[in-house]
Amino acid sequence: MLNQVRGTHDLWGDSADLHTTILEQAQIYLSGFGYKEIITPILEWEDLFERTLGNTADIIRKELFRLVSRGDKDKEVVLRPEGTAPVMRAYLSHFMPPQHEKFMYRGPMFRYDRPQKGRQRQFYHVGVESIGSDHPWTEIETIAMALGFLNHLGIHDFQLELNTLGDEESRHAYTNVLVSYFSGCQSGLSAESKHRLLHNPLRILDSKAPEDQPLIQQAPLLQDSLTDVARDHFHTITSTLSELGIPYVHNHKLVRGLDYYSHTIFEITTDKLGAQGTLLAGGRYDKLAMLLGAKKPIPAIGWAMGVERVRLLMESSWKNNASTPAYALIPLDDSCIKASFDLAQTLRKEGFSITMLLEGKVNQKFKRAVSLGSPIALIIGPDEAASQTVSVKDLSSGEQKTMSPQDVIEHLQTQA
């Protein structure tokens, strides 16, 4: 038997329906905030991500799926690992900056990583990007929308964590403070954090290594390096969230692995999924546009939600009422198939789902009808075919009546 590609999963039945439901509800819910769907390609130039994510990011160093290049020798094609950079690329080439545009996207992303619970090599994101507005209310509304969407899906057990990275000046100042602090106590750091000190000092703050914890506790806070402008911006957001009754935790240690973030960053986490507890994460990324060649920064904020993680949370409690089961139609022998097919087509025109059972013997067909979840069996044997009638059997009570096709339509309508 051929294995599936590592880190990919087949979905069928209720899981597939739930996956699709999440993607559909995303489009419906987010359009209520004026977000319009944008569909960008799964294939992009590697350059797009190398420029935007920073070449120290793990995503670039070891997690990209690269495709064998055919024509363009010096440019590599990759499967997209995230959605923000492609949306910004599309915005810059098809829209007129700094016009405010709001996009939502949904689709598969790819990262070559070791699979575990809630982490696959092909996974789906639902994401939003609001590009062209630096108003604090853009952040507030975007965050409220994220929480609202999870609630809309029936998820309530999560926590909103929030922090600010400040503007470039704040972040630069803080990085210096932090590097000098950690350099002073370098010998006490874990090996990983020593490495981070050189490449991505902010990341030390969310190290899980036990030996790092006391040093992190004592570390200077980013808050103390903020410029007045950055401080005011963040204060507007936190005070407004409080006013709106949205609970949040100001996590001073929350940082980002990607270079393009500034000001507000946030994560929505759960403790129900083990190590991969981030359901949704995002932030402001005013610098991204310039990395892609814009002459000035373009204010932007977005988030992305892990569809599989959300699905795992919903799976136990979700009731699949989206698709009513198809009614089973049983031709008793081959001579009745044509009459059965005609009836099926008639009923389908009335909007009913009909599945004609062709395989197996008669008793197997009845068994199959039950296991498919059909509440009734529609039966056509030689007698029914000759008299142009249908026998309708209620599979829970066992009652059976013979009636005309017109009466079947009425019968099914009262059932539904």
Add this chain to the structure above:
RNA sequence: GCGGGCGUAGCUCAGGUGGUUAGAGCGCCAGAUUGUGGCUCUGGAGGCCGUGGGUUCAAGUCCCAUCGUUCGCCCCA
């Protein structure tokens, strides 16, 4: 990229210290019930024990490799 657990029937899993023909439950098939499912009874099919190599008179069992899976590290929207 690093570490631990697990791969046996369609599914869920048993198979002390190696030992003849590898088991159970559920499901499936047949019959009791030749146009009718569920309950019951009787019978049956179904296994390169993930794959490759090694040790041994003998390997599902021990060793090595590999693939897959799972949990964690790392990383991440």
